[in-house]
Amino acid sequence: MDLPLVFDSQLATQLFVNGLTLGSLYALIALGYSMVYGILKLLNFAHGDVYMVGAFIGYAILNGLGGPISPTIAVAPLIVLMFLGAMLGSGALGVVIERFAYRPLRDAPRIAPLISALGVSFFLENSVLLLLGAQFRTYNSFLLGSDHPKQFIPGPLSDAVFVVNGVNVQLVQILVLATALGLMVALTLLVARTQIGKAMRATAFDREAAAMMGIDVDRVIAVTFFLGSLLAGAAGVMFGLLFSQVYHLMGFTAGLKGFTAAVVGGIGSIPGAMLGGVLVGLAEAYATGYFGGRWSDLIVFGILIFVLLVRPSGLLGTRAIQKV
Amino acid sequence: MGPGGDIPNRPVPPDERGRPRVGVDEWVAQVEERREARTGLTGLVTRFVSAVPPAGRLAVFGAAAATLPFWMNRGDLFTYGIFTLLYILLGLGLNIVVGYAGLLDLGYVAFFGFGAYFYAELSSPQYGIHWPSAASIPVVVVATALLGLVLGIPSRRLLGDYLAIVTLFFGQAFVVFVNVGNPTVAGKGLTGGPNGLAEIDPLDVFGYELTTRTQQFYLMLIACLVLLTGLHFLSESRTGRAWRALREDPLAAETMTIPVKRLKLMAFAFGAGIAGLAGCIFATLLTAVSSGNFDVPILITIYAVVILGGLGSLTGVVLGAIVINVSFQFLAPENPPGNARLLFYAITLLLLALGVRPWWRLGAILAGVVGLGVATQTFVEAVAPGWTGGPVVDGGRLAGAISQWVVIPPAGHGRFGSFAYVGLVVAILVLTRLRGWIRTAALVPVVYLAALVWENSFVEQPAVARWILFGSLLIVLMTIRPQGLLGTPRVEVA
Numbered sequence: 001m002d003l004p005l006v007f008d009s010q011l012a013t014q015l016f017v018n019g020l021t022l023g024s025l026y027a028l029i030a031l032g033y034s035m036v037y038g039i040l041k042l043l044n045f046a047h048g049d050v051y052m053v054g055a056f057i058g059y060a061i062l063n064g065l066g067g068p069i070s071p072t073i074a075v076a077p078l079i080v081l082m083f084l085g086a087m088l089g090s091g092a093l094g095v096v097i098e099r100f101a102y103r104p105l106r107d108a109p110r111i112a113p114l115i116s117a118l119g120v121s122f123f124l125e126n127s128v129l130l131l132l133g134a135q136f137r138t139y140n141s142f143l144l145g146s147d148h149p150k151q152f153i154p155g156p157l158s159d160a161v162f163v164v165n166g167v168n169v170q171l172v173q174i175l176v177l178a179t180a181l182g183l184m185v186a187l188t189l190l191v192a193r194t195q196i197g198k199a200m201r202a203t204a205f206d207r208e209a210a211a212m213m214g215i216d217v218d219r220v221i222a223v224t225f226f227l228g229s230l231l232a233g234a235a236g237v238m239f240g241l242l243f244s245q246v247y248h249l250m251g252f253t254a255g256l257k258g259f260t261a262a263v264v265g266g267i268g269s270i271p272g273a274m275l276g277g278v279l280v281g282l283a284e285a286y287a288t289g290y291f292g293g294r295w296s297d298l299i300v301f302g303i304l305i306f307v308l309l310v311r312p313s314g315l316l317g318t319r320a321i322q323k324v
Numbered sequence: 325m326g327p328g329g330d331i332p333n334r335p336v337p338p339d340e341r342g343r344p345r346v347g348v349d350e351w352v353a354q355v356e357e358r359r360e361a362r363t364g365l366t367g368l369v370t371r372f373v374s375a376v377p378p379a380g381r382l383a384v385f386g387a388a389a390a391t392l393p394f395w396m397n398r399g400d401l402f403t404y405g406i407f408t409l410l411y412i413l414l415g416l417g418l419n420i421v422v423g424y425a426g427l428l429d430l431g432y433v434a435f436f437g438f439g440a441y442f443y444a445e446l447s448s449p450q451y452g453i454h455w456p457s458a459a460s461i462p463v464v465v466v467a468t469a470l471l472g473l474v475l476g477i478p479s480r481r482l483l484g485d486y487l488a489i490v491t492l493f494f495g496q497a498f499v500v501f502v503n504v505g506n507p508t509v510a511g512k513g514l515t516g517g518p519n520g521l522a523e524i525d526p527l528d529v530f531g532y533e534l535t536t537r538t539q540q541f542y543l544m545l546i547a548c549l550v551l552l553t554g555l556h557f558l559s560e561s562r563t564g565r566a567w568r569a570l571r572e573d574p575l576a577a578e579t580m581t582i583p584v585k586r587l588k589l590m591a592f593a594f595g596a597g598i599a600g601l602a603g604c605i606f607a608t609l610l611t612a613v614s615s616g617n618f619d620v621p622i623l624i625t626i627y628a629v630v631i632l633g634g635l636g637s638l639t640g641v642v643l644g645a646i647v648i649n650v651s652f653q654f655l656a657p658e659n660p661p662g663n664a665r666l667l668f669y670a671i672t673l674l675l676l677a678l679g680v681r682p683w684w685r686l687g688a689i690l691a692g693v694v695g696l697g698v699a700t701q702t703f704v705e706a707v708a709p710g711w712t713g714g715p716v717v718d719g720g721r722l723a724g725a726i727s728q729w730v731v732i733p734p735a736g737h738g739r740f741g742s743f744a745y746v747g748l749v750v751a752i753l754v755l756t757r758l759r760g761w762i763r764t765a766a767l768v769p770v771v772y773l774a775a776l777v778w779e780n781s782f783v784e785q786p787a788v789a790r791w792i793l794f795g796s797l798l799i800v801l802m803t804i805r806p807q808g809l810l811g812t813p814r815v816e817v818a
Contacts, residue, residue, distance in 0.1 A: 043488060043489065096753065100753055100756065100799075101799050101802075101803070104803045105802060105803065105806075108802070108806050109806065111422070111426065111428055111635075112802045112806045113802070114428055114488060115428075115627065115631060115798055115802050116798060116799050116802040116803070118430075118624065118627065118795075118798060119624075119794075119795045119796065119797070119798030119799040119802070120795070120799060121795075122620075122621075122624050122791060122792075122794065122795030122798070123792055123795030123796055123799065124795075125791075126788050126791040126792045126795060127745070127749070127792060129788050129791075130742075130745065130781065130782075130785055130788045130789070130792060131739075131742045131745065131746070252620070256492070256493065256496060259489065260493075263486075263489065295505065297496070297497075297500050297504075298497055298500055298501065298505065301493045301496065301497045301500075302497075304489070304490075304493055305478070305490055305493060305494075308478070308486060308489070308490060309478050312486060
């Protein structure tokens with residue numbers, strides 16, 4: 001194994017671009033974890049699998065509309081449709097999971113919803129395995145937009161559109177970054193400016209007090225699950241477009257990474273989840289680039305454990321005061 | 325009996341129950357009373373079990389288990405006997421961490437794996453080391469317990485859920501390390517990568533090698549009985565009581581000067597040590613280890629064992645291990661699907677019999693299911709003849725009945741089974757929202773749909789079906805009876 005021991009600015013920049021793209025994807029997953037944890041103090045282990053289902057919905061829409069080689073509609077609206085379908089489908093799935101697996105356990109001991117979440121995660125993974133089989137499904141995103149008469153996109157999605165100093169920036173990376181950024185801005189505005197956002201913040205601060213103030217807490221929680229799962233669904237489609245393949249176990253590792261991102265940034269904090277996502281993405285890209293792929297997961301997990309030990313509340317989190 | 329005469333069926337005021345319960349909130353006590361008076365089979369089992377003293381239960385279990393080798397063939401003894409004992413061992417370890425101390429340890433399976441791999445390093449041709457079991461097992465158990473201790477040290481600082489994450493990551497890190505990492509030590513990959521390690525020496529008791537399944541079974545049985553006895557006394561001891569106090573309320577326990585941090589570490593070390601022991605035995609049983617044996621599915625299975633039986637109950641672990649392992653092996657791909665089918669229909673009937681009362685309502689539902697099946701079959705045959713008459717997979721004596729009752733399209737009808745499965749999931753979710761007689765009526769199509777899914781979809785992939793069922797079991801148990809079959813109900817006093 002020949003490691004690039006000499007600092008290579010071109011490689012470093014390329015890895016930065018890759019890491020930023022990956023990181024924006026992790027940030028979207030992390031947001032769902034963080035929002036749910038902020039409101040329910042629940043680790044939603046099934047979140048990664050909602051992301052996986054989102055990726056499969058995107059795949060189903062892509063194939064339903066002719067597949068990547070000869071799509072029946074133009075490429076740009078096709079991609080928009082994939083995102084919308086995956087987001088709405090995942091959002092609905094999140095609401096259903098909350099309604100049937102978590103809501104009955106609202107007042108149960110803390111351990112009960114965690115185990116239920118584990119069960120949901122396992123149930124979803126194996127249901128997809130039962131329905132669709134274990135093989136990898138390919139998005140073939142590199143073919144999307146190649147030479148289709150109806151395309152609006154200049155060249156294939158994976159074409160490098162900018163080549164600056166030897167660093168490739170693919171069209172799909174720009175697409176992913178822009179979409180992720182747009183979704184994060186929208187979420188931030190929603191939480192900061194709207195009435196439901198205010199209700200979410202109030203519920204996260206103190207659920208009982210919020211209920212006493214007339215906030216329909218159950219509805220707020222359902223909306224939170226919907227929003228978090230919606231972001232995860234978008235991330236699933238992004239993964240498919242970026243790496244071209246989806247499979248039933250993809251949610252587990254991605255869920256762990258997204259979770260790491262949420263914890264590193266400070267769980268419960270929305271900007272923290274975004275920052276954490278980018279950091280985890282960069283760490284993974286650099287670890288893969290400099291140490292090889294087989295250690296990258298261990299390095300990411302190592303970062304998590306280190307952050308938890310040094311600063312358990314994360315980078316942007318506030319230290320929780322335990323009330324008695 | 326007051327001057328005004330006796331009022332019939334007068335509710336007994338709480339303080340007249342004659343059971344002073346120091347330290348239990350009045351309301352909690354009431355809830356517990358109500359739950360203890362459960363009717364039905366769970367209540368029956370609970371009362372029956374609690375009527376027999378622990379020593380009696382142990383004797384019954386030991387005596388019943390000891391007869392297994394006399395009437396089971398070698399293969400069945402391995403899959404049903406030995407693996408149940410293995411799950412009992414694993415469940416006992418997890419029960420300490422989760423059941424007694426209330427720490428959600430999602431890396432538990434890594435201790436099991438560590439034990440197995442470490443034993444394999446010490447007793448296999450990998451490095452040419454061949455320690456006798458009498459030397460390697462204690463070393464491995466102590467090393468695993470120390471690992472648990474080391475992992476527990478960060479947990480002292482972590483509140484609740486963070487512990488679950490760190491341990492989950494630890495478990496994943498172990499799998500990645502063993503499978504992908506595989507560092508080179510002394511010229512060889514330490515863990516053998518995806519191939520794992522093979523040709524592990526058999527168990528030996530001071531030089532006498534246990535090679536037959538019967539010998540291994542009895543050794544494991546003895547190990548289980550010894551552990552059960554030890555853990556019974558441990559749970560009744562000062563430490564056991566302190567663990568339960570910690571589980572119920574860490575803050576209150578700390579205020580009562582219970583050394584919370586030390587107890588957490590102890591729970592981790594004990595649990596890890598038992599998992600290490602189970603790992604050693606597992607390695608010698610299979611004579612090979614690979615990372616796939618120590619991943620999330622096994623973790624879920626062990627959790628299902630402990631949770632089904634009831635967190636914190638030793639009898640519960642034994643019962644849970646028996647139920648889970650037997651159903652697990654029935655649904656194994658090697659097992660003919662006919663066996664799994666019998667189990668499926670038996671469990672469906674049992675659940676209906678437990679959940680539906682009075683008997684005439686149950687009878688009406690069963691008659692409805694049979695009638696609906698026959699009607700659907702006749703209807704489909706009349707309308708779309710090409711959609712019936714598919715082969716019944718390994719039907720045995722039931723094949724005739726099933727082919728007349730469940731619509732099984734022959735191959736070439738696309739994803740019929742998949743649609744039926746999705747329909748079943750939706751139907752069950754809807755069913756949980758219904759109340760009253762509509763619910764009873766809705767049970768009929770749901771049960772029929774379940775049979776349809778079983779015959780069309782699950783029967784072909786029993787290995788996937790069992791994971792789906794285990795996942796659902798965790799959700800359903802948490803929703804309906806979080807304390808499991810024999811656990812103590814807990815009430816959250818906010």
